Amino acid sequence: MPVEPPIATPTSLADAYAVLAGSTADDPITPIAGGTDVMVRITGEIGAPPARMVDLSRLDALRGITVDGGAVILGARTTYTEIRRSDACREHLPALVAAAATIGAAQIQNRGTLGGNIANASPAGDTLPVLLVLDAEVIVGGARGERSIPVADFWVAYRRTALAPDELILRIRIPVAGGREARFRKIGTRRAQAISKVVLALAWREGPGAATAGPARAWTDVRLALGSVADRPIRARATEAVLEGVAPTPATANAAAEALAAEIHPIDDVRSTADYRRAVAARALHRMIRDAAGW
Amino acid sequence: MTSDPAGRPEPDSAVTWRFSVNGDPVEVAAPGMRRLLDVLREELALTGTKEGCGEGECGACTVLVDGVPVDSCLVPVCQVEGARIATVEGLAEPSPEGLVLDQLQQAFLEAGGAQCGICTPGMLMAARAYLDDGGTADEDAIREAIAGNLCRCTGYTKIVDAIAIAAGGRR
Ligand SMILES: Cc1cc2nc3c(=O)[nH]c(=O)nc-3n(C[C@H](O)[C@H](O)[C@H](O)COP(=O)(O)OP(=O)(O)OC[C@H]3O[C@@H](n4cnc5c(N)ncnc54)[C@H](O)[C@@H]3O)c2cc1C
Numbered sequence: 001m002p003v004e005p006p007i008a009t010p011t012s013l014a015d016a017y018a019v020l021a022g023s024t025a026d027d028p029i030t031p032i033a034g035g036t037d038v039m040v041r042i043t044g045e046i047g048a049p050p051a052r053m054v055d056l057s058r059l060d061a062l063r064g065i066t067v068d069g070g071a072v073i074l075g076a077r078t079t080y081t082e083i084r085r086s087d088a089c090r091e092h093l094p095a096l097v098a099a100a101a102t103i104g105a106a107q108i109q110n111r112g113t114l115g116g117n118i119a120n121a122s123p124a125g126d127t128l129p130v131l132l133v134l135d136a137e138v139i140v141g142g143a144r145g146e147r148s149i150p151v152a153d154f155w156v157a158y159r160r161t162a163l164a165p166d167e168l169i170l171r172i173r174i175p176v177a178g179g180r181e182a183r184f185r186k187i188g189t190r191r192a193q194a195i196s197k198v199v200l201a202l203a204w205r206e207g208p209g210a211a212t213a214g215p216a217r218a219w220t221d222v223r224l225a226l227g228s229v230a231d232r233p234i235r236a237r238a239t240e241a242v243l244e245g246v247a248p249t250p251a252t253a254n255a256a257a258e259a260l261a262a263e264i265h266p267i268d269d270v271r272s273t274a275d276y277r278r279a280v281a282a283r284a285l286h287r288m289i290r291d292a293a294g295w
Numbered sequence: 296m297t298s299d300p301a302g303r304p305e306p307d308s309a310v311t312w313r314f315s316v317n318g319d320p321v322e323v324a325a326p327g328m329r330r331l332l333d334v335l336r337e338e339l340a341l342t343g344t345k346e347g348c349g350e351g352e353c354g355a356c357t358v359l360v361d362g363v364p365v366d367s368c369l370v371p372v373c374q375v376e377g378a379r380i381a382t383v384e385g386l387a388e389p390s391p392e393g394l395v396l397d398q399l400q401q402a403f404l405e406a407g408g409a410q411c412g413i414c415t416p417g418m419l420m421a422a423r424a425y426l427d428d429g430g431t432a433d434e435d436a437i438r439e440a441i442a443g444n445l446c447r448c449t450g451y452t453k454i455v456d457a458i459a460i461a462a463g464g465r466r
Contacts, residue, residue: 004328009373039369040350057374105443107357107366192442193352
């Protein structure tokens with residue numbers, strides 16, 4: 001039988017903060033949202049199970065998707081099913097919807113949450129590259145108040161986050177930038193229920209150019225992020241520089257693919273090899289640029 | 296829950312949880328982190344729900360919580376307080392002549408959608424949710440709906456056929 005750690009079930013954020021006031025780095029109180037990561041840990045088969053827990057399922061403050069002040073704001077408890085069904089997400093965040101659709105299968109999408117994916121900090125978390133390229137901010141809170149952390153600063157080391165032991169993720173703010181395009185691609189063993197071998201997201205804006213048709217418009221504000229190629233989700237800044245300010249031509253795509261293969265340093269592990277990951281990341285980026293440019 | 300003087304959750308302690316299973320109200324005294332799967336099988340003696348992998352990969356333990364399919368091995372009982380749970384035991388309808396299989400179960404029999412049977416309760420519940428949500432006989436949509444349910448016997452073809460039959464489309 002799995003272990004059954006004691007759990008508090010607060011019904012308000014204030015009560016949750018009061019419980020978490022006792023949570024320290026040495027003796028943490030582990031939150032549970034959808035449970036799709038943490039319930040696997042209580043089997044004790046992947047490291048020590050949590051000693052004490054706090055349930056977030058009664059905290060309505062962590063729910064809901066709203067559009068406000070030029071941003072989409074998603075409560076930390078927003079599930080993948082909710083993301084897939086949300087009109088606001090479909091209109092403004094199609095790359096996040098695409099990522100949500102690849103996570104686990106129906107049972108996981110019905111329970112797993114965006115906040116859980118972020119807090120779990122797996123290098124293979126599939127929404128994390130999307131959040132990186134969309135310049136998302138994570139709003140966290142605790143008894144000492146709220147603060148906003150840019151996602152680029154959130155994953156500080158292997159499976160380590162900027163969250164203090166007594167803080168919760170409350171919501172995720174994703175600016176809705178006019179004219180921004182974003183794409184998502186995941187490579188796994190099968191279409192459902194697969195942990196990524198490589199996952200990548202790309203965002204850009206089309207620069208001002210002649211209103212003429214054709215693929216000649218330059219890209220600006222290019223962002224490229226990857227998962228499963230480092231100890232945490234990363235931006236590929238050298239490759240971004242290759243793409244920045246130039247048109248997405250075949251020559252650009254070749255140069256970007258080459259730059260990416262040189263920039264990342266994946267490892268061999270149970271799911272894939274370093275060589276495969278490097279090659280497939282470069283090809284997937286090349287394909288993404290080609291599809292976007294339409295050549 | 297109880298807590299120590301610092302307000303931290305402390306071991307003990309069965310709490311009483313109230314929810315419904317297949318329409319009947321139930322009360323269960325159990326630690327909040329007990330898996331819904333164990334509550335169903337051990338406390339409530341509803342052994343139709345199977346444990347396969349115990350980590351959400353295989354879907355054998357799929358039940359519906361408020362109409363939505365979930366892996367009951369990944370749901371702690373404290374999170375179903377007040378919820379409606381549906382398990383495979385609730386599919387067949389009582390009648391004067393005894394239980395009558397629901398249309399989906401009937402279709403599994405007809406198409407040969409069950410072999411060893413371990414995946415069947417979870418398959419049925421995932422498929423039931425798909426049909427209740429307006430799912431059609433479209434093969435791709437059916438395959439996506441059961442992508443979280445592994446079967447090591449059938450090769451899936453007959454399961455997909457059965458769900459398509461229940462959706463009103465003969466293949
Ligand atoms: C079969 C299976 C398939 C999966 N497939 C994928 C996949 O394809 N891609 C993918 O990325 N992931 C996948 N996962 C992992 C998991 O579903 C996701 O990471 C999910 O987003 C976790 O969310 P949750 O709410 O279930 O997290 P939980 O398990 O509840 O929590 C995860 C961690 O985050 C912490 N936490 C949760 N919410 C908060 C909060 N608001 N504030 C602070 N800390 C918090 C918890 O303490 C815990 O450490 C899969 C898991 C399973 C079991």
